[in-house]
Amino acid sequence: MSASIISIHYRRRVIQDHLVRYFVGAGGISVVITITLIFFYLFYEVIPIFSSVDIHESQSYSLPGGGMTIHTGMDEYGQVGVRFVSDGRVIFFNAKDGKQLATQKLLLPGAITAYSHNIPDFVSFGTNNGQVLVVKYVFDVSYPENVKTITPRLEYPLGVEPLVLDESEKALSYLAIQIADDSAGITATTEDGRLLYAHYTREESFLNGAINIELDSLTEIKLPTVVNGLLLDPLNRFIFASEDNALLQFNISDSEIRNAIRYPLSGKATRLEYLLGDISLLVGLDNGQVQQWMPVRTGTGRQLTLIRTFREQTASVSNISAEHRRKGFAVASEDGRVTINYSTSHRTLASFKIADANVRTLAWTSRGKHLLV
Amino acid sequence: MHVYQIDNEYPEISWDVLWAKVWYEGYDKPDYIWQSSASNQDFEPKLSLVPLSFGTIKAAVYAMLFAIPIALLGAIFTAQFMAPRMR
Numbered sequence A: 001m002s003a004s005i006i007s008i009h010y011r012r013r014v015i016q017d018h019l020v021r022y023f024v025g026a027g028g029i030s031v032v033i034t035i036t037l038i039f040f041y042l043f044y045e046v047i048p049i050f051s052s053v054d055i056h057e058s059q060s061y062s063l064p065g066g067g068m069t070i071h072t073g074m075d076e077y078g079q080v081g082v083r084f085v086s087d088g089r090v091i092f093f094n095a096k097d098g099k100q101l102a103t104q105k106l107l108l109p110g111a112i113t114a115y116s117h118n119i120p121d122f123v124s125f126g127t128n129n130g131q132v133l134v135v136k137y138v139f140d141v142s143y144p145e146n147v148k149t150i151t152p153r154l155e156y157p158l159g160v161e162p163l164v165l166d167e168s169e170k171a172l173s174y175l176a177i178q179i180a181d182d183s184a185g186i187t188a189t190t191e192d193g194r195l196l197y198a199h200y201t202r203e204e205s206f207l208n209g210a211i212n213i214e215l216d217s218l219t220e221i222k223l224p225t226v227v228n229g230l231l232l233d234p235l236n237r238f239i240f241a242s243e244d245n246a247l248l249q250f251n252i253s254d255s256e257i258r259n260a261i262r263y264p265l266s267g268k269a270t271r272l273e274y275l276l277g278d279i280s281l282l283v284g285l286d287n288g289q290v291q292q293w294m295p296v297r298t299g300t301g302r303q304l305t306l307i308r309t310f311r312e313q314t315a316s317v318s319n320i321s322a323e324h325r326r327k328g329f330a331v332a333s334e335d336g337r338v339t340i341n342y343s344t345s346h347r348t349l350a351s352f353k354i355a356d357a358n359v360r361t362l363a364w365t366s367r368g369k370h371l372l373v
Numbered sequence B: 001m002h003v004y005q006i007d008n009e010y011p012e013i014s015w016d017v018l019w020a021k022v023w024y025e026g027y028d029k030p031d032y033i034w035q036s037s038a039s040n041q042d043f044e045p046k047l048s049l050v051p052l053s054f055g056t057i058k059a060a061v062y063a064m065l066f067a068i069p070i071a072l073l074g075a076i077f078t079a080q081f082m083a084p085r086m087r
Helices: A003-050 B015-019 B050-081
Strands: A054-060 A069-074 A080-085 A089-094 A100-105 A112-116 A122-127 A131-142 A149-155 A172-179 A183-190 A194-204 A211-222 A227-232 A238-243 A246-253 A256-264 A269-274 A281-285 A290-298 A301-310 A317-322 A328-333 A337-342 A347-353 A370-372 B002-007
Touching: A069 A112, A069 A122, A069 A370, A080 A131, A080 A149, A100 A149, A122 A172, A131 A172, A131 A183, A172 A227, A183 A227, A194 A238, A211 A256, A227 A269, A238 A269, A246 A269, A246 A301, A256 A301, A269 A317, A281 A317
Parallel strands: A112 A172
Antiparallel strands: A054 B002, A069 A080, A080 A089, A089 A100, A112 A122, A122 A131, A131 A149, A172 A183, A183 A194, A194 A211, A227 A238, A238 A246, A246 A256, A269 A281, A281 A290, A290 A301, A317 A328, A328 A337, A337 A347, A370 B002
């Protein structure tokens, strides 16, 4: 081998050494950079979990239509609101400026003495002659000329004709309903201290959508005390009621109301509502606490158990409204403070005060992005 | 009448949800549970990190059960019994 060939080999080797050193170095540094970037990405993904709730008032206007509000609701996007007034009017309004869009009058056979809204978008009314009308508000979304247009309307899931719940025609004072595809349960208390429970079979004609309701069973018992809140279990196994200082659980079996179990409360109950899923009960007390109770399996059947207590409010609880798609809920108290809470994480996420202290109604949009107070 | 806009994306997270026992709906006692989703809309997410981290530790312990004897015996073999040339 001549010296020149060796020198070419040697030179090539030197260049290779240089290149390899450079590539290995660059590779090592890029691994470090990549891992750092992954770390930043994970950080960026996780950090919103710890961000706090942002809440601000976007609109404020005077009550569209006047009268005393029983219930309010809003469509999914927070564009159209609905207001049920105690004289039987239903007022749809623009949620941006409060302008009235449409007004309907419910065909009720008497004055409204009881109402219930334990199912989102459903309101049921009990009258002073023992009848019940169930109304559902629907917001149809259409896109004429590419503009989102929301058209509100009312549906009658149990028929347009009110159902006669109390044959002795006494005024109903509290009411709760559960509706399934083929059945419905209604429970109510009357002004003369009875608890009624009725089970109906429901048939919807697939041709014209006409609804046929038939009464299966109707039962009643004399109430041991005066109740101030009423709920019905979705499977129609229990009726829950609140009285001054206790919760009552009535079992329904063979279409009979049986054995009330009494659970003492640490204050006077002012409001009784379901959390999403109709399993947990939210009980508002006059000392501002909100307690979450739920049925828990025990040796002697399902019994209500106190799970957690929210203590953020200090004045008597005037209203509780559960979110439609999460286990969160809003609470209003008599001093005009509204808090937003979440049950599982036991957190009070936000709290704000409303100038005109008397908060009558709270309504979530189904996406939980707007609250109508 | 007031309309409030709410930006409330992750209300279900708290220290206790991640690391402490929580009493979920339908259970008869508080427990550590991971079940992040379900097919129904009224589902309660159960986000305890305890089963996940415990599972990670458990998997590592089982892996070490195999790895430690192999590593130790390999080290002893290399140090004491391997032919000097091979070493």
